Amino acid sequence: MTDEKEQWLVDLLRRLEDDDGKKTEKQIRIIEAAVEVFSEKGFAAASTSEIAQRAGVAEGTIFRHYKTKKDLLLSIAGPVAAKLFAPFLMRDFARLLELPYDRVEDFLRAILRDRLEFARKNMKLIKILVHEVPFQPELLAQVKELFTHIVVTRVEKAILHFQAQGVLKEIPPWRVIRSTVSQFVGMIVFHVFLAPDFPFDEEEEIERTVDILLHGIAGRPS
Amino acid sequence: MTDEKEQWLVDLLRRLEDDDGKKTEKQIRIIEAAVEVFSEKGFAAASTSEIAQRAGVAEGTIFRHYKTKKDLLLSIAGPVAAKLFAPFLMRDFARLLELPYDRVEDFLRAILRDRLEFARKNMKLIKILVHEVPFQPELLAQVKELFTHIVVTRVEKAILHFQAQGVLKEIPPWRVIRSTVSQFVGMIVFHVFLAPDFPFDEEEEIERTVDILLHGIAGRPS
Amino acid sequence: MTDEKEQWLVDLLRRLEDDDGKKTEKQIRIIEAAVEVFSEKGFAAASTSEIAQRAGVAEGTIFRHYKTKKDLLLSIAGPVAAKLFAPFLMRDFARLLELPYDRVEDFLRAILRDRLEFARKNMKLIKILVHEVPFQPELLAQVKELFTHIVVTRVEKAILHFQAQGVLKEIPPWRVIRSTVSQFVGMIVFHVFLAPDFPFDEEEEIERTVDILLHGIAGRPS
Amino acid sequence: MTDEKEQWLVDLLRRLEDDDGKKTEKQIRIIEAAVEVFSEKGFAAASTSEIAQRAGVAEGTIFRHYKTKKDLLLSIAGPVAAKLFAPFLMRDFARLLELPYDRVEDFLRAILRDRLEFARKNMKLIKILVHEVPFQPELLAQVKELFTHIVVTRVEKAILHFQAQGVLKEIPPWRVIRSTVSQFVGMIVFHVFLAPDFPFDEEEEIERTVDILLHGIAGRPS
DNA sequence: GATGAATGAGTTTTCATTCAT
DNA sequence: TATGAATGAAAACTCATTCAT
Secondary structure: OOHHHHHHHHHHHHHHHHOOOOOOHHHHHHHHHHHHHHHHHOOOOOOHHHHHHHHOOOHHHHHHHOOOHHHHHHHHHHHHHHHHHHHHHOHHHHHHHHOOHHHHHHHHHHHHHHHHHHHHHOHHHHHHHHHHHHHOHHHHHHHHHHHHHHHHHHHHHHHHHHHHHOOEOOOOHHHHHHHHHHHHHHHHHHHHHHOOOOOOOHHHHHHHHHHHHHHOOEOOOO | OOHHHHHHHHHHHHHHHHOOOOOOHHHHHHHHHHHHHHHHHOOOOOOHHHHHHHHOOOHHHHHHHOOOHHHHHHHHHHHHHHHHHHHHHOHHHHHHHHOOHHHHHHHHHHHHHHHHHHHHHOHHHHHHHHHHHHHOHHHHHHHHHHHHHHHHHHHHHHHHHHHHOOOEOOOOHHHHHHHHHHHHHHHHHHHHHHOOOOOOOHHHHHHHHHHHHHHOOEOOOO | OOHHHHHHHHHHHHHHHHOOOOOOHHHHHHHHHHHHHHHHHOOOOOOHHHHHHHHOOOHHHHHHHOOOHHHHHHHHHHHHHHHHHHHHHOHHHHHHHHOOHHHHHHHHHHHHHHHHHHHHHOHHHHHHHHHHHHHOHHHHHHHHHHHHHHHHHHHHHHHHHHHHHOOEOOOOHHHHHHHHHHHHHHHHHHHHHHOOOOOOOHHHHHHHHHHHHHHOOEOOOO | OOHHHHHHHHHHHHHHHHOOOOOOHHHHHHHHHHHHHHHHHOOOOOOHHHHHHHHOOOHHHHHHHOOOHHHHHHHHHHHHHHHHHHHHHOHHHHHHHHOOHHHHHHHHHHHHHHHHHHHHHOHHHHHHHHHHOOOOHHHHHHHHHHHHHHHHHHHHHHHHHHHHHOOEOOOOHHHHHHHHHHHHHHHHHHHHHHOOOOOOOHHHHHHHHHHHHHHOOEOOOO
């Protein structure tokens, strides 16, 4: 990994932490209210006056902290994009390659468990991000940049490593990524967004999902 | 299948066909323009005046045909929801159960091929549907109703049938559905929406995707 | 009475009768619907499309018969104004002066009875007239012209005649007119518009009202 | 009078006074402009843009103070309804019953004088009220409630009291009320609305009107 | 004569943003 | 820093009127 890329990562992580610091109480209330309203009605249909009302501040106060309504959106949705990919940015991720090869399943389970938890805690933020990405070029660029960066610098390497060990099929890495993301996203969307009341044993769910990802849904030809 | 359910299906299909009939030329231009603008900016951020302009009609003309802007949206997004599930409503689908058991892969490929084609032809409509469903209770209800109906009356039966034949693993049907939908949606989203310029051999893509769905991404422990 | 004035009266009466002749069935339905809608919502708040709908004709049909919406109003409200004053225009009215002086009460009763009946049969039309007169200069002029004409040419003469006979107090005729109109209008408004369900013996009501007009509400100082 | 009723009265009077307090200058200008335009064209035909223009404010400003155009109307017409009946709500009114019986005429004169003055000062407001009451159920209900309340709790008692003293004829109170209202309204409508330029000696006018009300228009049979 | 789709000017209403306090 | 009244541009929607059929 080049110095430049390391720097980028360090900056990002620092920004994410700053995020929660140095904010007045009103600013926090504004963000919270904005998250609520944006996720309920969508960005375009949300009105700053409703946000102000729910935050218990004057309309003008919003514009003291955020130049425009879109600024407010970006200050909310931007960090989520980064946090979404955070696990892959952590130094821990690199150690993955040192794992004994038969622990890959554990790793996939850990990732899924972590992102499921994250999605549950950040439902509204994720809803906002997903809905606004297609309409906000800045967000789209940010997400693409993050995703590409991560995939290129880390995930792809890991996949190739596991393929060399024979743990994964010899198929193009992007296909592995796509399938994994598909299964994981499908599982998370179902449990968090579509059927949040569906009762389930989380650990078993995770295990089954990883199992299907690895071994498919076909029966064993006897 | 009960008569009542058959009737529902017949009604729906007829409605879908009527859809394209008996429309004045201006009405068609309005719909086309609305699809464009809605998919570009999202429903809330789209203005009826821009739609009118692109359709080359007076703004009032829109409101002669559609009582409100939301009416216009629903008249566009409603049918898409139905068409999205159309293949499962066709009589042909029932014949699936008569297939020789080793042809299940062919069937999955056919479905994926068909929906990929549909997505490509209806990109904008699907984008609109997906984006507005969470904000329009009417749409949500419609989609849920369709999905539930189809799953309950048809797909589940097919899955149980194939499981009895040993073609599919003995896991809860909803898990089969979720995994299949996840893989298929992931593949379609990637090729149609995220990377439409990615060069690929469609038939191979389909085959690989079905293969991963059925047999997973794990390597063969030699 | 001068020839000119006689001519005016003759013209008016003829016009009133023509009114109901030579009208197509659709025209009649339009008028009826317009009366309904105008009286329910007021002229300005009434829409031609609602009138067309209630009349069961196409919107364009209204404009084939009436150049503008206001035209439609005037064709409805104008005649009512004339009919409102009709009794004073009739030849019979002139004979009033030949009545024995002690029959004045009978005459007042007859007028009140007649106008009460008229109001009951033309509630909606009168409502329209009253509400639109202040906003439609043409109507206002028409009403003023009619009222002045009648008062000057007929009623005033009658009052002076009765005063000469000692049947009426020696007060300015306009004061007699005002008091009479006030009492009569008050009575009609009450029974027809304000409390149409108030049960009452019409003949007694009329008698009492005329009695109060003539002799007041004061008790007899014993 | 029960406590509850007293409370109602107190509330109403306080509301009427508040009415003129705590209003920004722009708000006052909006009200004034609205009164002008509503009285000139009627509510439905008045446009908020004209009101804004005459008030010298932006159109949006109107809607900051009044949620809808109808809100603006009600905030204007509502209080008028109350003020119209105010004299009967005052504590002074109760003292009427203590007057020497031969002062009833003075009392009627005072009422008439007061309401004549009120009408002159509030021509436009009264015009608006009268014209909109039939089309705004809220207003109608308010007026009915006020009128009924007053009549039942106060006026009727006074009439019975005077009848017991022999000052008024033994006729049903509602008939006394109707005749009085008719005569007074007739007089006020004439002098304020129909013929505002008619030159007259106000005191004499009032006296004559009360005289006719009390003793009628019949001549003294000599 | 009758229709009803189309118009476009006008209406009420919303709302992000500014600014004096 | 915070406020909230004020703005005005733009939004959704209405409707009397026209005109080709």
